[in-house]
Amino acid sequence: MKRRMRHVPLALAALALIAVARDAAAHSLDPALLDVREGADGTTLVTWKTSAQRIPGSRTEPVLPPSCRTVRSPEITDEGARITVRWTVDCRPGGLVGQQIGVDGLGLAKIDALVRVILADGRLVRGVVRARDPFLTIPERPRRFDVLRDYIRLGVEHILGGPDHLLFVFGLLLLVITPRLLVRTVTAFTIGHSLTLTAAVFDLVRVPPALAELLISISVLVLAVELARDATQPTLMRRKPWAMAAVFGLLHGLGFAGGLRAIGLPGSDIPVALFAFNVGVEIGQISFIAVVLALRWGLEHVPARWPRWAAWVPVYSIGILAAFWCFERTAALMQ
Known part of the structure; x- marks a missing residue:
């Protein structure tokens, strides 16, 4: 329970940042x-x-x-x-x-x-x-510098405008405690979504956008279920969170690819645009993690006594949102 209570400031920090990011990225949505x-x-x-x-x-x-x-x-x-x-x-x-x-x-x-x-x-x-x-x-x-600049910006806007991606990253912060393991886990997630993003752009992988969005919401739900389990149980996802992050990163990469297709790619500079978009996604992801951790540090130094039920708020918030997305996207896929 003490470990879960530590999540309360982290949850408040993440939810506040997601709300700000959604508002700031509303133009790109x-x-x-x-x-x-x-x-x-x-x-x-x-x-x-x-x-x-x-x-x-x-x-x-x-x-x-x-x-x-x-x-x-x-x-x-x-x-x-x-x-x-x-x-x-x-x-x-x-x-x-x-x-x-x-x-x-x-x-x-x-x-x-x-x-x-x-x-x-x-x-x-x-x-x-x-x-x-x-x-x-x-x-x-088109000048390559302009392509590089524009697609980095679009990559940042894309991930900050995607609450499902941000909630998954937030779930990783709840799942992983040690800094070294967190770095490995986030790196594995990055490698996973970079692989499928690249493969989808070059038509090596083809998945309907609606199905990709559903799979992403399922990944968030699975992570929420794992977070709701007893943290002392040595499950595979807790022992090797980097492996889970890599697999689910493959799914999130399909979502990034859908966004990149909607934007379009310059025919003469596809590698530059793809690289820049990936860099933008990583800048947005790392910025989100850094700000959440900084806000958590600040909130932990605020004298406050949280009720015991507050420890479950972050986990159930992720689970409820993920379940809603699953139902919503399943309905969209069946239309």
């Missing part, structure tokens, strides 16, 4: 998407996807180069959670290279927008536009 594709016939297909829910009075609109003229009227599709608008423009004779594409109204809407441009020669240019920088310039060739 439901961004608008502007997809622009140059065709072989000289016309350009524009697809604009936004959330059906928006702040009253806000309105976001794509901004295309002045040379682009509409040749096919917009078609609006209501997809429930999102609204999709498609239309065709002609940007000849200059085309899109060297031009600016952006989104107006991001500040009032409090969202970011992902801009993805596929040029006629097959090159992919992408970037995230924000209220303070609402335009993306289409370069002759």
Whole structure:
């Protein structure tokens, strides 16, 4: 029981940080998407996807180069959670290279927008536009530094916007006590999700996104069940938590791959983008662990007497959330 009581400050620290991370990463969770594709016939297909829910009075609109003229009227599709608008423009004779594409109204809407441009020669240019920088310039060739910077940032945003990933890492902090074993366990988790992320990007592994999300929630639930058991029992997961973390890391890597596919990869710099995204995920993960441990240290020095039932709050919180995700994602998979 004393060991479980030590988890109370850790739980408070982690839950507070997850809430902050979710709020800070809210833009990356439901961004608008502007997809622009140059065709072989000289016309350009524009697809604009936004959330059906928006702040009253806000309105976001794509901004295309002045040379682009509409040749096919917009078609609006209501997809429930999102609204999709498609239309065709002609940007000849200059085309899109060297031009600016952006989104107006991001500040009032409090969202970011992902801009993805596929040029006629097959090159992919992408970037995230924000209220303070609402335009993306289409370069002759994307600079590797820009690719590195953007994908590191997207990796950080992806993991901080994923409560299931953060709760799993939090569960590892509850399961493992010694610093050396914690380092081994987190490293094994990193290796696991890096392997499947890389394999999925190069199409060596194919798993439907809905199934991957379900498997991730199951991994969190299994960890919660282990945490609820008698900590003095030498189970395999407690004796070799690094092995469990490596196996479940493989599942979480599938989730990261789904997020990376949704973002898109620059055709000429896939290895750089993949490496940068992985680095971003690790930066976010290590930052989460460091801040949680720092907050725990601070809370442990606050004079407070916790009730005995508080020792079970972190474990049951993880279990209840994981069970909910399992039911929710099973239902989504069956649709």
